[in-house]
Amino acid sequence: MRTIERLTSLGLLAWFCCLSAEPVQGGKVLVMPVDGSHWLSMKILVKELSLRGHEVVVLVPESSLLIQGSDSYRTEVFTVSYSQQELDANFNELRKGIFVPPKSTDFLLDIQRLIDFTNLQVRGCESLLHNEALMSRLRAEGFDVLLTDPFLPCGSVLAHLFSIPAVYFLRGLPCGLDLKANQCPTPLSYIPKFYSGNTPQMNFPQRVKNVFFSFVESYLCKLLYANFDYLASKYLEDGMTYKELISHGAVWLLRYDFTFEWPRPLMPNMVLIGGINCAKKGPLPAVVWRYTGVPPTDVPENVRLMKWLPQNDLLAHPKAQIFFTHGGTHGVYEGICNAVPMVMFPLFGDQGDNVHRMVARGVAEKLSMLEVTSETVVATIRKLINDKSYKQKMVQLSQIHLDRPLQPLDLAVFWTEFVMKHKGAAHLRVAAHDLNWIQYHSLDVLGFLSLVLITVLVLTLKCCWFCTRSCFRKRTEKRKSQ
Amino acid sequence: MRTIERLTSLGLLAWFCCLSAEPVQGGKVLVMPVDGSHWLSMKILVKELSLRGHEVVVLVPESSLLIQGSDSYRTEVFTVSYSQQELDANFNELRKGIFVPPKSTDFLLDIQRLIDFTNLQVRGCESLLHNEALMSRLRAEGFDVLLTDPFLPCGSVLAHLFSIPAVYFLRGLPCGLDLKANQCPTPLSYIPKFYSGNTPQMNFPQRVKNVFFSFVESYLCKLLYANFDYLASKYLEDGMTYKELISHGAVWLLRYDFTFEWPRPLMPNMVLIGGINCAKKGPLPAVVWRYTGVPPTDVPENVRLMKWLPQNDLLAHPKAQIFFTHGGTHGVYEGICNAVPMVMFPLFGDQGDNVHRMVARGVAEKLSMLEVTSETVVATIRKLINDKSYKQKMVQLSQIHLDRPLQPLDLAVFWTEFVMKHKGAAHLRVAAHDLNWIQYHSLDVLGFLSLVLITVLVLTLKCCWFCTRSCFRKRTEKRKSQ
Structure with missing residues (x-):
């Protein structure tokens, strides 16, 4: 009974007040949207966050396509080093190839147009980063979370600069950079590469094509993200790549589910919100x-x-x-x-x-x-x-x-608020982020174990050979002496 | 305008009735539980399914530890070829080593005890499978779903025999067989092996240990599941392994989340319900x-x-x-x-x-x-x-x-009902199930591409050599003729 006495004398069973969970009513959300159709669905989340009592600030470049002010959120317009005409011309250039019969060189032309487009956006981001007045005002606001679509890099750069967690809202990134950055396994044997025309059920030639496409993709990735890498390296850390930058995203809200996406592995911080744009239905005239x-x-x-x-x-x-x-x-x-x-x-x-x-x-x-x-x-x-x-x-x-347990919009709001409350989602971050390619695939370990195995084998063989030889020699000497 | 006229004449905009979603009110659930603590949390889901209007039948061996009848579900007791005493003795044997100082041989002894335990359970399952009256009665019931813990194999065997989708409810399986069977990537470089004492942050020796443990695990897996493989092969398809059998599970309800489990990849049909056992709290006396x-x-x-x-x-x-x-x-x-x-x-x-x-x-x-x-x-x-x-x-x-968007119990009920409604969850099943180990890792494709590369290289070199030689020969002949 000594133990029980000791426990009670220690006050083990005394009152201990729980620390209470920090509420996020009235959190502060900074939004760095991507223009065009990307904004149309993000706006749904932005408005809902505002409705639920959060203070939302949307950053808008002065030349923009669809992003406009609203009663439900505040906008901060920033000047950019390009005009509306330049933006429109650039965007039209991007869509140019559509009504022209394709040539074999169009593929590279398309890539070049996309690079020109993102290049302009990077210039816009630099305008913002050099806008010291706005930048220090934003920093001083003390936002709880940054909501952005990493299709363009400016949001992630701001989150890093302001040391606030980022929530990503996207359908995916060219080259599957979202999956690569988030350490999501994507076996080439059953996950079709973009534009390969494959389905998950692939025969041998299709799997060869899939692997071949992944090689091409790796090369294109470097071209496509060179601008973004430059931005991360110049304004954040020397040598930082865009992939490394976005790998810090706390939660990825992904606008798909498995009625659209082929079934594949997911990571703990990937939240599927496909169909978030199917809002409540209104009445219609008879035929339109x-x-x-x-x-x-x-x-x-x-x-x-x-x-x-x-x-x-x-x-x-x-x-x-x-x-x-x-x-x-x-x-x-x-x-x-x-x-x-x-x-x-x-x-x-x-x-x-x-x-x-x-x-x-x-x-x-x-x-x-x-x-x-x-x-x-x-x-x-x-x-x-x-x-x-x-x-x-x-x-x-x-x-x-x-048939889902929760509406995509509610899920998106929940996880944005989760990141605000818990200052990120560190418990969902895999340790793979700290490993290089060789370590991740355990190639160094397998190399080491092979070396050990070979050494043991060689030593054993040498021993055997030595024993056999000395045994043989002794016998020969014995015979000779006989 | 011809197109518009054609469209209207075709009746394109005519009324078309949507097929309505099939309701599952009053679905039929067959439950094959695992005894002991495994049953304690599964019972929570079983009772809830019953409360929500489903007809639940729980299969109970006549010798059992904790599984009992209840007002909220029907039980079907089946005779087994072992007595309650034999079961108790077997279970006590399993716990025997706890209060005895461990020896180096205890490890294998523990494995042997576990095999003896599962062996008894396999015998119990065979008793059920040979109980023709009960089996045909169960088959005739036309269950919509089978709920089981694949820690023991009988539930999966029944689901396969009755051709009904299976929902798995578990904390995990020895050797990580649940992850292997469900094609869930488990990189050894940052996901600690069971009992390795590692955390996700591993240095080189720890990673070597992790890989070494995985080799040992593969061997143990074969020993541990030999009984189950025998059952699947004997009663279902010749040569079928237990891993193959459970790979058909529609949804895996897993009793953990990332406050307990190390963060790791997931598959689309893995649903985390950690904490399902933290039920509503009741009042307590002062000190107990x-x-x-x-x-x-x-x-x-x-x-x-x-x-x-x-x-x-x-x-x-x-x-x-x-x-x-x-x-x-x-x-x-x-x-x-x-x-x-x-x-x-x-x-x-x-x-x-x-x-x-x-x-x-x-x-x-x-x-x-x-x-x-x-x-x-x-x-x-x-x-x-x-x-x-x-x-x-x-x-x-x-x-x-x-802090979660939905209670684990609601999530578990939702997915069980989902499987009942949609007769499985085929859209979440990855195509990796149809690939062998070599195909999954694209080793055949990489081999083929290497072969192509080597062939091209060799041919190019041969060509160069041939050209150089013939060029050299011509010059020599020319000189000779001069």
Whole structure:
């Protein structure tokens, strides 16, 4: 009983007050968005964070495409070293190849256009970094978290400079840099490379193609991210790469799930929020048609021409039977959410690969923008309507997509708030970040163990040989002496 | 306008009824539990499924330790070829080594005891499989899902025989067979092997140790699962291994999260439900003490001896300051849930490794059951009370653990119902299951590409050599003729 007495005398069972969890009501969020369609879905999260009582500041370059002010968040406009015209020209250049028949050299031209585009964005970021007044005002605000799309580097650079955790909101990065930076295993044997045209079930030639594509990708990665590497190295740490910079992201909110993405390994800090853009549905007029040209005179009475229409509301209408889309991920998810089979015209960027996924799942047909005729359109429509499998598969996909324990928006808000509350998500960070390529694959260890094994083998053989020889020699000497 | 006319004449915008999602209210769940502590947390899910309107049937061997009937689920008792005494003796044998100082040969003895234990369970399973009346009755029931802990093989065998999807509920399997079977990447360079004593941050010798342990593990795996392989091969498909059998699991409900498990890759069908056993808290008397022996006479007045106490309720009491535990995962999570630092006495099974994790995180101290004295206990208690870091770290861990978008029980119910509704979770199954080891690592592709590279190199060199030689020969001939 001595132990019990000692315990009670120590006051073991005395009152001990728990430290209480720090609340984040009224946290401060700095947002560095990427312009264009990227902003359209991020805006949903930004507005929701604001609605839930957080103070949100959105950084907007003075020349921008879609980012605008709002009542629900504050904007900080910063001057950039390029004009609106220059931006528009640059963006148009990026889309230029779409309506021109492709040549073999177009591939490199596309890469060059993308590099020119990101180069301009890097210049914009440098304008911000040199804006000392704004930078010190932002630093002084004491933000809890930085929300950004790492498709462009400025957000990550700011998070590093201000020492605040970053939450990434994206569909993915060219070259799969998001997966590489986050140490997410991506076996080439069953995860199709971007634009390889492969599905997860690959035969030997397809797997060879996949590996070959990964070599090409590694090379392109260096070209594509040279600008970003320069930015990280110049403004943060000498020699720091962009991959290293974004590897510090606390949580990755990824705009896909496994109705779109092929099944693959995930990391603990990867949160799937595919379909976040399928917002609540509104009522619609009877029949609508998007048409931006001069209205023709012979439009049938049951067709209504409109310049802009709420795509998701339209798809949600029970009479929507086929969705014509270029295959951007927002549209793809609106198609999946509303279970509408698709006729797809991929234009540029990730769209070709997005379309491939949907066609491979049997819920879409692909048409080329350059070769399309009213005959092929009609034939495709007939096919999608008469062959019920398209609709059946799409309904199945949609049911799986919509059957989730939590809405993507709630999940995105939860994890952003989690990072604010706990000042990051260190418990989800794998130790692989501290290893180089050789260490990660245990090549040094395997080399060492092989060396040990070989040494032991050689020594054993030498011993045996020595013993046999001396034994033989003794016998010979014995015989000789006899 | 021809296209528009054609579209409308085709009835493109005509009404098309969506197929509705199939409801699973009143689904049928077959449960094949594992006895002992494994059952304690699975029972929580089983009861909840029943509460939510599903018909649940639990298979119980007539000789069992903790599994009992209940109002909330139906039980089907099956006869087994061993007696209750034989089971108890077998289980006691398994725990035998705990209070005896270890010898170097104990390691193999422990393995042998575990094999003897599982062997008995396999015999029990065979009794069930040969019980034709019960088997055909179960088959006729048309269950939607089978819920089991693959620590023992009978559940998976039944799921395969009845062609129903399986949901696995477990903390993990010896040798990491759960991860291997589910194709989850487990790099040896930063994921510590069981019982290696490593943490994710390993230096070179520790990484060598980790790789060495993995070799030993591979060998032990074969010994450990020989019984299960026999069962799968005999009753299902000739040559089928247990690993192959459980690779068909639709969803893996895993009783851990990253406050306990080291951060590591996950697969899409792995759902973390760590802390599912931290149920709602009940009121407690002022001070309690578990004591199963003859009550001593000199117990202080503020200590109440009890034979059995509700551990989680006790830990939830604000006066609970230190938790003495053997380090089973249920207890560990009750400690984490309630933010109580721990003094841990690992006994057998996974407990040594569990304790190592908690000690490495700075929220616990380990004591040996064989060497413990009241002095070491008192010194450890003093340490945990005086050094505030234990409590601080535990509070932090607890806050992270409790800060989740959905309760583990709700998540477990959701995914079980998902599998029932969608007849599995095929969209989460990776294509890696169809590849062998060489294909998975792309070794055949790399071999082929190397061969191509070498061939090209050799041919180029041969060409060069041939050209040089013929060029040289011509010159020599020319000189000769001159």
